Amino acid sequence: MNGFLANAIIYILAAIVCVPIAKKLGMGSVLGYLIAGILIGPYLLGFITNEGQGQDIMHATEFGVVMMLFLIGLELEPKNLWKMRQLILQIGLSQVLVTAALIFVIGVLLDVSWQISLAIGLSMALSSTAIVLQSLKEKNQMNSPNGRLSFGVLLMQDIAVIPILALLPLLITGDATPTDEATGIHGLIDSLPGWAQTLSIVGAIGIVVVLGQFGFGPLLNWVAKSRLRELFTASALLIVVGISFLMELVGLSPALGSFLAGVILANSPYRHALESDLEPFKGLLLGLFFMAVGSTINFNLIFTNAPVIISLTLGIIILKTVILLIIGKTKKLRLTNNLSFAIGLSQVGEFSFVTYAFALQLGIFAQSTSDTLMAVTALSMTITPILIVLLDKVINPAISKTQKVLEKEMDSIDEHNKVILVGFGHFGSTLGRFLRANGVEATILDSDPDRVDYLRKMGFKVYFGDGTRGELLHSAGAGQASILISAIDNTEYSIKLVELCKEEFPHLEVMIRAKNRYDAFELMEMGVKNIYREHLDTSIRMGEDVLKKLGFRAHTVHRLAKQFRDYDENALKVLVNFKDNKDEYISKNRQQIEMQESLLSGELMRKFSVNDHTWDSDSIKEADNS
Numbered sequence: 001m002n003g004f005l006a007n008a009i010i011y012i013l014a015a016i017v018c019v020p021i022a023k024k025l026g027m028g029s030v031l032g033y034l035i036a037g038i039l040i041g042p043y044l045l046g047f048i049t050n051e052g053q054g055q056d057i058m059h060a061t062e063f064g065v066v067m068m069l070f071l072i073g074l075e076l077e078p079k080n081l082w083k084m085r086q087l088i089l090q091i092g093l094s095q096v097l098v099t100a101a102l103i104f105v106i107g108v109l110l111d112v113s114w115q116i117s118l119a120i121g122l123s124m125a126l127s128s129t130a131i132v133l134q135s136l137k138e139k140n141q142m143n144s145p146n147g148r149l150s151f152g153v154l155l156m157q158d159i160a161v162i163p164i165l166a167l168l169p170l171l172i173t174g175d176a177t178p179t180d181e182a183t184g185i186h187g188l189i190d191s192l193p194g195w196a197q198t199l200s201i202v203g204a205i206g207i208v209v210v211l212g213q214f215g216f217g218p219l220l221n222w223v224a225k226s227r228l229r230e231l232f233t234a235s236a237l238l239i240v241v242g243i244s245f246l247m248e249l250v251g252l253s254p255a256l257g258s259f260l261a262g263v264i265l266a267n268s269p270y271r272h273a274l275e276s277d278l279e280p281f282k283g284l285l286l287g288l289f290f291m292a293v294g295s296t297i298n299f300n301l302i303f304t305n306a307p308v309i310i311s312l313t314l315g316i317i318i319l320k321t322v323i324l325l326i327i328g329k330t331k332k333l334r335l336t337n338n339l340s341f342a343i344g345l346s347q348v349g350e351f352s353f354v355t356y357a358f359a360l361q362l363g364i365f366a367q368s369t370s371d372t373l374m375a376v377t378a379l380s381m382t383i384t385p386i387l388i389v390l391l392d393k394v395i396n397p398a399i400s401k402t403q404k405v406l407e408k409e410m411d412s413i414d415e416h417n418k419v420i421l422v423g424f425g426h427f428g429s430t431l432g433r434f435l436r437a438n439g440v441e442a443t444i445l446d447s448d449p450d451r452v453d454y455l456r457k458m459g460f461k462v463y464f465g466d467g468t469r470g471e472l473l474h475s476a477g478a479g480q481a482s483i484l485i486s487a488i489d490n491t492e493y494s495i496k497l498v499e500l501c502k503e504e505f506p507h508l509e510v511m512i513r514a515k516n517r518y519d520a521f522e523l524m525e526m527g528v529k530n531i532y533r534e535h536l537d538t539s540i541r542m543g544e545d546v547l548k549k550l551g552f553r554a555h556t557v558h559r560l561a562k563q564f565r566d567y568d569e570n571a572l573k574v575l576v577n578f579k580d581n582k583d584e585y586i587s588k589n590r591q592q593i594e595m596q597e598s599l600l601s602g603e604l605m606r607k608f609s610v611n612d613h614t615w616d617s618d619s620i621k622e623a624d625n626s
Helices: 004-024 028-040 056-074 078-083 085-109 114-124 129-138 145-171 184-190 194-214 216-224 229-249 254-265 271-295 299-304 306-330 335-344 351-362 367-406 426-437 449-457 470-475 491-504 517-525 536-549 554-578 582-610 618-625
Strands: 419-422 442-446 462-464 483-486 509-514 530-533
Touching: 004 028, 004 271, 028 129, 028 271, 028 367, 056 129, 056 145, 056 229, 056 254, 056 271, 085 114, 085 145, 085 306, 114 145, 114 351, 114 367, 129 145, 129 271, 129 335, 129 367, 145 194, 145 254, 145 306, 145 335, 145 351, 194 216, 194 229, 194 254, 216 229, 229 254, 229 271, 271 367, 299 306, 299 367, 306 335, 306 367, 335 367, 351 367, 419 426, 426 442, 442 449, 449 462, 470 491, 483 491, 491 509, 491 517, 509 517, 517 530, 517 554, 530 536, 536 554, 554 582
Parallel strands: 419 442, 419 483, 442 462, 483 509, 509 530
Antiparallel strands: none
């Protein structure tokens, strides 16, 4: 039982056992998959071996990388890339060039040939898109400062793979001899000189771009008319496999081809259909990739050359961490965010496996060099998730605690009002101005020192301090105030504030800003009654204006808007009980919408049948006469 099905059972069983344990211990799914792969790999328990009919582990790894990079490419819509151009070019390009240059210099100083040093430097400058994005998504940090910076760097690295692979053939010297793996299908361009190979690679990429612009659209459109979903998915896979095959013809990696296919299809009207079809497989394929990486860590090689392997691994992690810390410092990241950004990207990435294999095929690397680099890469990808766990659980909390002592001293507050307003950004400042214009003074708190200084210059009386700290609220007069308003666009912050008020200021009427209904659900479960969703009132106000322009009278519109708002708030109290059950939530939501529309329709017909004169719009009268 050494076949595909037996291996599949072992992979799935190992994941089911290891990943939940890792998650429960707070280590994240990535580390769980890596540990599962290490356990079942050929160097520990030996359930999966590299012997037999074709090295199943490496095939699984290649398939996982191909599909993973297609999905990543599918998310990189060109217009979004253009919006991020400064972040990608300035930060991402700086990281790639500086890291590659330093590794190149170190290699040359260690008497390694400049061609090999440059190939190693360019390869090790790359980080793992899969590990970093998976970690950020699990911690819900994609939109955090370090999350946005990490994504920009990863985009640049993914794009940089194309010129790196195009550059490698130019590094071939007269002493370089392609390996046996470079023959066969790669022989189509291997006999050409380096410059001709580079032209072939650029030409193949050009063909892919042209096909993406003029070929894939008509193909998917034709298949979509069949209304067979499985045929549509098969067509997408045909595009991926076809482009990957073309990449192989010119000696590039299928993974790079699938990435290019994803980027090209990201601009297609069928992008969302492709994402919905392939999304269910995404997590499983990423897990397969991580397990394959774990199972291919060559512990025999590591134990044989432990000083060299471990020194190289720790050296590259430290070097990349220092470079990224400096880059994060230039972007004014806080220390905790900067450490998360730097350590998160400190490993060597999956694309490096591609560049190692290509350099080996071209004869730039010897087999021993390639094996050593692959061991270092796999080990760095295993160590980084462990470092991230230590950072999140131990280091960052300790730094945050220290920073609270060393941070800017809170302002002394010399006024006490009935209302305390926490957060004075766009939302809070509008609210504060409205209250002040109507004779209500509020004690305003904000934790952004730059914003506080700016607002003071504009004439606002704003106090610096963290509203989730009890001593600050005490000095702001929370003991005597009646209402506390949180205008912060951060649900976690608002939850801390609610918990603090429950413990120390239970008499306060707490009014909380919520981004959407899901944030509102979380606050409702804590017993918060005064919740204000950001876009609800704006949406209803626009609807009121539409009705007025269609001829509805102002008092009628006002009444209908109030009823709609009341119905929606009541529906929220029902739906909160089903928020964790998707099917039940959808069913109850549909019932609430139908009930709401029925009640409003009945109200509308009753009022208008009594008051026909309310339809006094000239445009409607003209329409009736025509």
